[in-house]
Amino acid sequence: MPKTALLSASSASRARRALARLSFAVLAGTGAFALSCDSSLAARENIVIARPFEVGSSLSGNYLAAIVAGAERDTLAASTFFREALRDDPKNPDLTDRAFVAALANGNMAEGLALAGRVIAHDRANGLAHLSRGVDMIKNRKYAAARAELAKGGGDRRRDITSTLLSAWSYAGAKDTRRALATLDTLTDDAFVVFRDYHAGMIADLGGDKAEAEKRFKSAYNAEKNTLRLVDAYARFLATHGRRDEAKQLYLTFNEVAPNHPIVIAGLAALDEGKPLPPFVRSADEGAGEVLYGLGAVGGRQGDELASLIYLRLSLYLAPENALALVTLGDVYERMKQEEAAIDLYQSVAKDDPLRVNADVQAALLLETLGKSKEATDALAAIVAAHPQNQEALTALGNLQRSRKAFADAAATYTRVLDLRAPTDKSQWLLYYYRGIANERRKDWPAAEADLKKALELNPDQPLVLNYLGYSWVDQGANLDEAFKMLRRAVDLRQRDGYVVDSLGWAYYRLGRYDDAVRELEKAIDLKPSDPVINDHLGDAYWRIGRKLEAHFQWNHARDLNPDPDDLPKILDKIKNGMTEKPEIAGNNGKTGAL
Numbered sequence: 001m002p003k004t005a006l007l008s009a010s011s012a013s014r015a016r017r018a019l020a021r022l023s024f025a026v027l028a029g030t031g032a033f034a035l036s037c038d039s040s041l042a043a044r045e046n047i048v049i050a051r052p053f054e055v056g057s058s059l060s061g062n063y064l065a066a067i068v069a070g071a072e073r074d075t076l077a078a079s080t081f082f083r084e085a086l087r088d089d090p091k092n093p094d095l096t097d098r099a100f101v102a103a104l105a106n107g108n109m110a111e112g113l114a115l116a117g118r119v120i121a122h123d124r125a126n127g128l129a130h131l132s133r134g135v136d137m138i139k140n141r142k143y144a145a146a147r148a149e150l151a152k153g154g155g156d157r158r159r160d161i162t163s164t165l166l167s168a169w170s171y172a173g174a175k176d177t178r179r180a181l182a183t184l185d186t187l188t189d190d191a192f193v194v195f196r197d198y199h200a201g202m203i204a205d206l207g208g209d210k211a212e213a214e215k216r217f218k219s220a221y222n223a224e225k226n227t228l229r230l231v232d233a234y235a236r237f238l239a240t241h242g243r244r245d246e247a248k249q250l251y252l253t254f255n256e257v258a259p260n261h262p263i264v265i266a267g268l269a270a271l272d273e274g275k276p277l278p279p280f281v282r283s284a285d286e287g288a289g290e291v292l293y294g295l296g297a298v299g300g301r302q303g304d305e306l307a308s309l310i311y312l313r314l315s316l317y318l319a320p321e322n323a324l325a326l327v328t329l330g331d332v333y334e335r336m337k338q339e340e341a342a343i344d345l346y347q348s349v350a351k352d353d354p355l356r357v358n359a360d361v362q363a364a365l366l367l368e369t370l371g372k373s374k375e376a377t378d379a380l381a382a383i384v385a386a387h388p389q390n391q392e393a394l395t396a397l398g399n400l401q402r403s404r405k406a407f408a409d410a411a412a413t414y415t416r417v418l419d420l421r422a423p424t425d426k427s428q429w430l431l432y433y434y435r436g437i438a439n440e441r442r443k444d445w446p447a448a449e450a451d452l453k454k455a456l457e458l459n460p461d462q463p464l465v466l467n468y469l470g471y472s473w474v475d476q477g478a479n480l481d482e483a484f485k486m487l488r489r490a491v492d493l494r495q496r497d498g499y500v501v502d503s504l505g506w507a508y509y510r511l512g513r514y515d516d517a518v519r520e521l522e523k524a525i526d527l528k529p530s531d532p533v534i535n536d537h538l539g540d541a542y543w544r545i546g547r548k549l550e551a552h553f554q555w556n557h558a559r560d561l562n563p564d565p566d567d568l569p570k571i572l573d574k575i576k577n578g579m580t581e582k583p584e585i586a587g588n589n590g591k592t593g594a595l
Contacts, residue, residue: 059088063095070102073336075309079106093122104132105309109317127153128310134166135314138288143170161192165199165291173284177207194224195294198233202281202290205237213237221250226257228264229294229324232280235267239277247271259427260391263324266354280322289319297328308332323353330362339366357387361396368400376400391417398434407442411435429459433468440472448472463493467503474507483507498528506537512585514544532563536571543579551578 066081082099089095100119103112113136116129123129130153137146147170150163164187171180180203187196201216217234224230231254238247248271251264258264270277281287296311312329319325330345343366346359364379380400383393398413414435421428436451452469455462470486473479487504494500505520521538528534539554555575563571 059085062088066098066102073305073338075102075106075338076341078102079108079111083111096122097126100129101306101310104128104313105306107313107316109313125152131162132314134163135288135292135318138166138170138173139285139318141173141284143174143284146170161187161195162291162295165195166288168199168203169284169288169291172203172206172287175207177203177209180207181212194220194227194230196220197223198230199287199291201237202233202279202287205279206281206283206287210241225253228254228258228261229290232263232267236277236279239271240279244271247277259421259425262354262358262392286319286322289315289317289322289325291315292318293322293325293328305332305336321350323349323355323359327355327359327362330359334362334366339370342366357383357390358392361393365396365400368403373404389420391420394420395431395434398438402434402438402441405441407438410438411442411444411447414438426458429455429462429465432458433462433465437468445472445476461489461493463490463497463500466490466493467500471503471507474510480511496527498524498526498531498534501527502531502534502537505541509537509541509544510585512583514541517541518545530561532558532561532567532571535561536563536567539574540579543574544583548578 062081062085066078066085069075069077069081079099079102082095082102086092086095086099096115096118100112100115103109103115113132116132119126119129120133130149134146134149137143137149147167150166150170153163164183168180168183171177171183181200184196184200184203187193197216197220201213201220204210204213204216214237217230217237220230221234231250235247235250238244238250248268251267251271255261255264255268267277269275281290292311292315296308296315309329309332312325312332315322316325316329326345326349330342333339333342333345343363346363346366349356349359360379360383364376364383367373367379368376377400380393380397383390384397387393394413394417398410398417401407401413402410414431418428418431418435421431432451432455436448436455439445439451440448449469449472452465452472455465456469459465466486467490470483470490473483474487484507487507490500491504501520502524505517505524508514508520509517518538518541521534521541524534525538535554535558539551539558542548542551542554552575555571559568559571559575
């Protein structure tokens with residue numbers, strides 16, 4: 001087994017770390033999508049904002065608390081404390097700016113819009129303030145005034161495309177489709193083609209120009225076939241105009257790339273059942289919201305969480321009934337380690353929406369992250385009971401069972417998921433990998449080996465599987481030539497992955513090649529200095545080559561890094577007594593190959 005979950009004392013923690021590096025479900029597909037903040041926006045704000053909150057009694061105290069909250073990405077606390085600080089110093093321009101940004105990021109739209117005018121009073125060219133006011137005017141159908149506001153921001157490339165797209169939707173709101181399309185066509189940069197034609201297709205469709213809409217949708221789709229939101233919009237357009245077979249083919253083609261996305265499954269089901277598939281953009285508000293969501297989704301993927309939050313919140317203000325939007329915003333909060341806010345957003349998805357089950361799964365997993373294990377288990381069990389064929393829910397349950405060391409149950413659950421999938425589905429590699437780890441941990445190596453081989457068959461160059469199977473063979477002294485080829489290939493593919501490099505180093509250790517082990521393990525430490533397992537491994541390797549002082553240093557460091565409870569007693573014993581026993585060398589069982 002790999003050093004990620006094999007026969008070594010540290011195997012269980014390594015398995016958890018290996019699995020933590022993978023995300024099984026990508027709820028938002030592979031492109032730019034749209035967010036929302038619904039007529040339940042007021043209710044949603046209350047859930048996220050109106051919790052009891054104790055503020056300070058001094059300007060300086062509230063200001064410092066707001067700065068700390070911002071650094072911790074706690075948008076609720078930052079917004080609350082900046083609001084209170086501004087009350088004590090209402091003419092302070094810096095405080096006004098910070099309170100404005102914090103209010104928008106937290107979804108306090110009424111407060112943010114009120115502050116936008118105060119920001120502009122001291123900073124006439126503030127692009128964000130003009131953007132927020134322009135968005136508000138679109139919502140209130142003051143389209144000419146909206147364009148005037150949007151034109152005042154000026155500035156960078158991202159702001160230019162935002163202003164152009166929103167201005168086009170303002171013309172669409174005024175039922176001037178020709179001007180709307182002409183505005184979009186000023187975007188000639190190749191990087192904007194998909195965005196431009198995607199929105200042009202929706203605007204032309206809204207304006208009743210079927211031929212232009214089809215031309216634009218086709219152009220965008222031919223440039224980018226793997227964007228869920230575009231596929232869904234184009235399929236809905238085709239279905240609305242009686243071309244349901246073509247719509248179905250679009251969904252099926254996407255399903256080959258990203259199998260079983262709930263929006264695609266729901267679209268296919270509606271087509272098969274003869275149900276209507278109306279456009280998801282039915283007004284200028286929703287179209288403008290789609291612009292902002294797409295930009296927010298891109299920002300989130302690029303790691304700019306603050307910009308992403310603001311774009312998404314503005315989108316929610318305009319287009320409140322988009323479940324994918326709520327899920328995407330929840331994902332941003334999840335990545336910022338604001339689990340409770342993320343749970344609120346996931347739980348706000350409509351009960352009958354295709355994404356609701358996925359949102360519930362994510363909320364349950366976050367309950368586990370928050371240490372609410374019983375609640376997480378109960379929630380997932382209820383989801384699976386209600387939706388016994390939902391692959392996302394079953395996979396999440398299997399992962400939870402594995403994390404609780406219920407390996408037999410986990411393997412059985414993964415089998416249930418595999419039974420629901422087509423045998424030729426290459427994405428199954430991940431399920432075979434998961435089940436392989438569960439089978440190894442329950443000491444059924446033949447089944448584990450078969451699963452890992454199957455995972456490699458489906459995804460031959462997958463570094464995590466190469467790493468796991470290669471190390472497993474080394475640890476057992478089997479197939480050593482092939483095993484080291486796998487480990488070296490895994491390192492070539494993931495040179496910056498400390499866990500994978502550690503596997504190669506620990507494999508050398510298991511073969512008694514301690515100098516080689518030290519070399520690789522030192523590389524792994526440079527990549528993951530705070531990992532207790534790698535520190536423990538390097539300590540062992542140092543001891544074997546006589547660097548005993550350094551060995552104790554590494555073991556002490558491993559002890560202080562919160563190691564797995566199963567590993568801690570052995571680390572403490574090494575700190576006290578060193579390593580006196582002769583190590584067992586892998587391969588001394590007649591199975592060795594010529595390395």
